[in-house]
Amino acid sequence: MTILECRGLTKKFGKVTALDAIDLNLEAGxxxxxxxxxxxxxxxxxxxxxxxxxxxxxxxxxxxHEPGPETKAVTAYLPDKDFLPDYMNxxxxxxxxxxxxxxxxxxxxxxMIRSLKLDPEQKLKAMSKGTREKxxxxxxxxxRAKVYxxxxxxxxxxxxxxxxxxxxxxxxxxxxxxxxxxxHLIADVENMLDEVIFLKTGHIELHENxxxxxxxxxxxxxxxxxxxxxx
Amino acid sequence: MAWEFQNGVPIYRQIALRLETEIxxxxxxxxxxxxxxxxxxxxxxxxxxxxxxxxxxxxxxxxLFSVRTSGRFVTKEEMRLKDLRNQLAEEEIxxxxxxxxxxxxxxxxxxxxxxxxxxxxx
Numbered sequence: 001m002t003i004l005e006c007r008g009l010t011k012k013f014g015k016v017t018a019l020d021a022i023d024l025n026l027e028a029g030x031x032x033x034x035x036x037x038x039x040x041x042x043x044x045x046x047x048x049x050x051x052x053x054x055x056x057x058x059x060x061x062x063x064x065h066e067p068g069p070e071t072k073a074v075t076a077y078l079p080d081k082d083f084l085p086d087y088m089n090x091x092x093x094x095x096x097x098x099x100x101x102x103x104x105x106x107x108x109x110x111x112m113i114r115s116l117k118l119d120p121e122q123k124l125k126a127m128s129k130g131t132r133e134k135x136x137x138x139x140x141x142x143x144r145a146k147v148y149x150x151x152x153x154x155x156x157x158x159x160x161x162x163x164x165x166x167x168x169x170x171x172x173x174x175x176x177x178x179x180x181x182x183x184h185l186i187a188d189v190e191n192m193l194d195e196v197i198f199l200k201t202g203h204i205e206l207h208e209n210x211x212x213x214x215x216x217x218x219x220x221x222x223x224x225x226x227x228x229x230x231x
Numbered sequence: 232m233a234w235e236f237q238n239g240v241p242i243y244r245q246i247a248l249r250l251e252t253e254i255x256x257x258x259x260x261x262x263x264x265x266x267x268x269x270x271x272x273x274x275x276x277x278x279x280x281x282x283x284x285x286x287x288x289x290x291x292x293x294x295l296f297s298v299r300t301s302g303r304f305v306t307k308e309e310m311r312l313k314d315l316r317n318q319l320a321e322e323e324i325x326x327x328x329x330x331x332x333x334x335x336x337x338x339x340x341x342x343x344x345x346x347x348x349x350x351x352x353x
Contacts, residue, residue, distance in 0.1 A: 030280070
């Protein structure tokens with residue numbers, strides 16, 4: 001069942017075409033890697049799907065709807081920057097998410113947070129970057145969403161934190177949901193992907209099942225990526 | 232730590248081989264229930280659909296069987312497990328023979344070398 005669809009999706013910033021008439025169908029129950037170097041259009045696509053920016057042409061549909069209140073209620077979004085009020089502590093953040101999102105499972109969030117052995121009184125701004133990223137991910141994954149849009153969830157954290165973040169995604173997404181992960185760190189995510197999308201300067205260069213791709217080419221996704229994007 | 236995988240070989244096949252080896256070694260015993268797909272996927276650091284595919288392959292091969300609602304179990308047929316162990320051993324030996332032949336050893340030399348190695352370490 002298609003849960004995220006792009007039809008002729010186009011976005012320009014001045015003279016630069018960030019996305020050029022993208023057609024894309026993504027099905028529920030998959031983990032999909034949105035892969036491409038900086039500037040290939042990954043974040044633009046995710047922001048369009050969230051309704052944070054509007055397309056110049058074409059449309060993006062989530063569960064059949066254009067971005068709006070209905071789609072935001074079923075889409076869990078992890079931006080690529082810090083986005084939470086940093087004066088809040090963990091307890092306040094849980095309340096904040098619970099107020100905003102009906103599908104937020106605070107018990108599950110609490111379980112995950114307990115495994116981090118954090119002081120619940122500690123404020124976000126007093127945490128290390130790695131811990132902050134973990135908290136943001138936990139809040140996102142504790143929603144029982146239909147679509148998870150994760151923009152660079154592992155950039156800028158150490159390998160151990162990366163491992164934790166990837167396991168948290170695998171262990172917690174709803175099995176009938178779509179997880180779209182944008183990243184340029186291919187080797188770290190490749191084993192957890194059902195499908196890969198290579199974005200190149202606003203075009204879809206390739207969209208294929210990851211295992212089929214390995215079988216067809218005899219290469220892993222990381223090596224193929226290096227070939228496609230060789231300068 | 233997530234499991235390590237080789238380049239360019241479908242991951243579900245590598246997972247299937249690893250689980251076969253663990254079953255042959257008795258880490259999972261005859262009749263024992265396997266962990267859930269999700270738990271195994273988290274342990275291996277792989278997609279649950281990939282883990283599902285690997286387990287389905289072992290099921291087709293008669294190494295696992297599934298019971299509706301309660302999950303997957305290791306076969307209770309000891310013969311099947313013995314066959315599995317023999318099959319894995321044969322694959323290892325075939326690969327070893329291939330490599331030793333490639334460096335110019337004869338059948339006689341290979342068997343002699345293996346026998347001496349065995350006397351030394353076992």
